[in-house]
Amino acid sequence: MAETQGGRSLVVDAVTHRYPSGALAVENINLDIKGGEIIALLGPSGCGKTTLLRIIAGFIAQTQGRIIIGDDIVDTLPPNRRAVGIVFQNYALFPHLSISENVAYGLAARGIDKATRQREAQRLLDLVQLPAMGERLPRQLSGGQQQRVALARALAIKPSILLLDEPFAALDKNLRLDMQIEVKRLQRVSGITTLIVTHDQEEALSMADRVAVLSHGKLEQFGTPSDVYDRPQTLFVNTFVGSTNRMPGVVVSADRTAAKVRLDAGAEIIARPAGGALSEGGRVTVCIRPEHLQFVGDETGFAGVVGMSLPLGATVVHEVTTADGSGVKVSQARIGETRALENGAAVRLAPLAPSLANAFPATL
Amino acid sequence: MGTAPASRDVTSYGMGLAAPLALFFLLFFVAPLLQLFWLSLHNDTAGLHWGLGQYLHFLTDPFSLGVLGSTLLLGAEVTAVCLVLGFPIAWLYQRVGPKLQTIIILIVLLPLLTSVVVRTFAWIVILGRQGIINATLQSLGIIDTPLKLLYTQFGVVIALAQVQMPLMTLPLITALGRIEPNLDDASCSLGAGSWRTFFRVVLPLSLPGVIAGCTLTYAAAITAFITLSLVGGGQMLFMPMYLYQQASTLQNWPFAAAISIIFLLAVLAVVSVFTTLGRLSRGHGGA
Numbered sequence: 220m221a222e223t224q225g226g227r228s229l230v231v232d233a234v235t236h237r238y239p240s241g242a243l244a245v246e247n248i249n250l251d252i253k254g255g256e257i258i259a260l261l262g263p264s265g266c267g268k269t270t271l272l273r274i275i276a277g278f279i280a281q282t283q284g285r286i287i288i289g290d291d292i293v294d295t296l297p298p299n300r301r302a303v304g305i306v307f308q309n310y311a312l313f314p315h316l317s318i319s320e321n322v323a324y325g326l327a328a329r330g331i332d333k334a335t336r337q338r339e340a341q342r343l344l345d346l347v348q349l350p351a352m353g354e355r356l357p358r359q360l361s362g363g364q365q366q367r368v369a370l371a372r373a374l375a376i377k378p379s380i381l382l383l384d385e386p387f388a389a390l391d392k393n394l395r396l397d398m399q400i401e402v403k404r405l406q407r408v409s410g411i412t413t414l415i416v417t418h419d420q421e422e423a424l425s426m427a428d429r430v431a432v433l434s435h436g437k438l439e440q441f442g443t444p445s446d447v448y449d450r451p452q453t454l455f456v457n458t459f460v461g462s463t464n465r466m467p468g469v470v471v472s473a474d475r476t477a478a479k480v481r482l483d484a485g486a487e488i489i490a491r492p493a494g495g496a497l498s499e500g501g502r503v504t505v506c507i508r509p510e511h512l513q514f515v516g517d518e519t520g521f522a523g524v525v526g527m528s529l530p531l532g533a534t535v536v537h538e539v540t541t542a543d544g545s546g547v548k549v550s551q552a553r554i555g556e557t558r559a560l561e562n563g564a565a566v567r568l569a570p571l572a573p574s575l576a577n578a579f580p581a582t583l
Numbered sequence: 584m585g586t587a588p589a590s591r592d593v594t595s596y597g598m599g600l601a602a603p604l605a606l607f608f609l610l611f612f613v614a615p616l617l618q619l620f621w622l623s624l625h626n627d628t629a630g631l632h633w634g635l636g637q638y639l640h641f642l643t644d645p646f647s648l649g650v651l652g653s654t655l656l657l658g659a660e661v662t663a664v665c666l667v668l669g670f671p672i673a674w675l676y677q678r679v680g681p682k683l684q685t686i687i688i689l690i691v692l693l694p695l696l697t698s699v700v701v702r703t704f705a706w707i708v709i710l711g712r713q714g715i716i717n718a719t720l721q722s723l724g725i726i727d728t729p730l731k732l733l734y735t736q737f738g739v740v741i742a743l744a745q746v747q748m749p750l751m752t753l754p755l756i757t758a759l760g761r762i763e764p765n766l767d768d769a770s771c772s773l774g775a776g777s778w779r780t781f782f783r784v785v786l787p788l789s790l791p792g793v794i795a796g797c798t799l800t801y802a803a804a805i806t807a808f809i810t811l812s813l814v815g816g817g818q819m820l821f822m823p824m825y826l827y828q829q830a831s832t833l834q835n836w837p838f839a840a841a842i843s844i845i846f847l848l849a850v851l852a853v854v855s856v857f858t859t860l861g862r863l864s865r866g867h868g869g870a
Contacts, residue, residue, distance in 0.1 A: 278768055297771070298771045299771045299775055299776055301772075307769060313769070313770075313783075314763075315787050324770070325774050328770075329774055372773065
């Protein structure tokens with residue numbers, strides 16, 4: 220068993236898994252995770268992120284590829300010998316055992332004596348701020364408390380890797396934020412390498428050092444939250460993470476760093492070729508986030524007519540119909556007095572900067 | 584897994600709805616039982632003298648006590664066999680696909696689809712001197728003379744275990760199905776091997792099913808008159824047959840009634856031991 224808590228690296232090396240039916244669950248996934256990092260596996264349901272988590276934990280044997288924890292290739296080890304701590308989506312606390320017995324369960328499995336187990340369980344319950352709950356049964360605790368117990372139980376075995384499967388999905392919004400902060404605090408204290416599986420992009424962006432975006436079993440992008448949000452490498456990442464306007468157009472001219480695109484909405488703009496080189500004359504989809512569009516007074520940009528305006532507190536979102544009949548959303552920060560826009564007003568829009576408009580080759 | 588009664592207000596339902604069944608039970612269960620008890624309190628067959636003579640006779644007679652003891656022991660043996668064989672079937676049921684589940688449930692229920700008499704005669708064919716087992720073993724040259732299987736404790740236990748198996752397996756399947764499947768994974772990820780997972784998680788959580796299965800199997804096994812008399816034959820005397828002899832053959836109704844009451848109390852005692860054991864083990868964990 221690993222005695223060193225946290226800090227161990229995790230390498231997912233060219234992992235492919237095929238279901239018995241022949242369908243691919245995950246395909247050629249490569250992740251190089253440094254010790255002590257928090258990584259989010261982000262993707263819609265069915266993208267293979269839970270399968271990947273179960274492969275790392277050892278519940279599923281991958282068809283190809285290797286899982287390396289620290290210096291050890293763990294592929295031949297069963298889950299009970301991998302020293303991987305898991306927090307399950309529904310917490311999976313043992314309903315017939317008290318809270319301290321739950322926390323001490325992994326220690327008992329390692330043959331640690333009762334006095335040490337009790338002391339260690341109490342230390343962990345203090346750590347997750349439930350010092351007085353040891354004698355209770357799981358069903359006597361609230362959802363958030365059960366989650367803390369599940370965390371304490373996973374940390375008790377001093378795992379080299381901590382895996383969290385949709386850990387906050389069952390919690391209401393306020394509690395979710397508290398628990399996200401709590402998990403991040405515990406992760407910082409223990410320094411343990413942590414992998415969070417989630418379909419919630421805000422959760423991934425706010426909690427993780429790096430985010431791995433998965434779609435249909437493939438790794439779309441693996442990078443820091445700002446990489447993924449500001450410099451998406453695929454159209455999927457750009458549309459799945461954050462909201463975006465998709466504007467079709469044709470490439471007028473292009474080099475490696477910039478492309479001039481004629482939008483169907485009726486303007487030429489400079490965009491960043493985000494998904495690799497673009498060819499002149501090719502159809503592209505340009506993605507511009509609502510907060511990266513601005514109203515312009517001159518003749519640059521494209522024309523549109525304001526429809527609905529939605530004041531959302533800190534921002535106001537305007538719906539604008541462009542010349543080609545498609546709708547775009549524009550988000551304006553409410554700083555001081557924002558410009559009042561009437562329904563039906565004619566406006567012109569342009570991206571804030573060329574780097575904030577991402578052009579991807581159009582898929583059919 | 585708590586099985587504490589839900590704190591629902593019983594009186595909010597119309598108690599009148601239970602009246603037809605209550606009346607039925609009163610007429611055809613409680614009344615005959617009281618009559619039986621009444622009968623057992625007579626010292627003579629004519630029913631003229633009151634007293635506890637029948638009970639005294641039974642409790643001081645080594646033969647009667649022997650029959651009671653061997654019957655209770657037989658029940659324990661059948662229950663143990665059913666539990667040991669039934670648990671793996673129930674466990675398997677929860678881990679296979681829906682197609683295999685259908686097949687397993689069909690096999691489990693199959694004994695219930697045939698009459699007890701037919702099933703018991705089938706066992707006579709299998710276990711008899713010229714039966715399938717002896718014929719096979721002899722033709723293979725493993726034994727020279729036929730084994731005595733019929734009319735033995737072994738034969739009775741085997742036949743009863745087959746007949747009562749559904750009563751054990753069905754509650755076990757239900758209980759195992761209620762266990763959160765993630766708990767297996769959780770136990771494993773915390774470092775526990777399959778045996779520890781079984782004894783610390785699966786078995787304690789399936790205990791309500793084990794208790795229910797044991798209670799049903801036990802009660803059904805020791806009262807299975809037909810199987811006991813046919814497979815047990817004349818040499819093996821158990822309570823149902825003893826009772827029948829006293830009532831029908833010897834016309835000693837008060838003594839037969841006393842046997843019934845004692846038998847009933849003995850079974851209730853065993854069943855309440857099961858239930859208490861269950862409650863004690865569930866209490867473990869600081870509930």
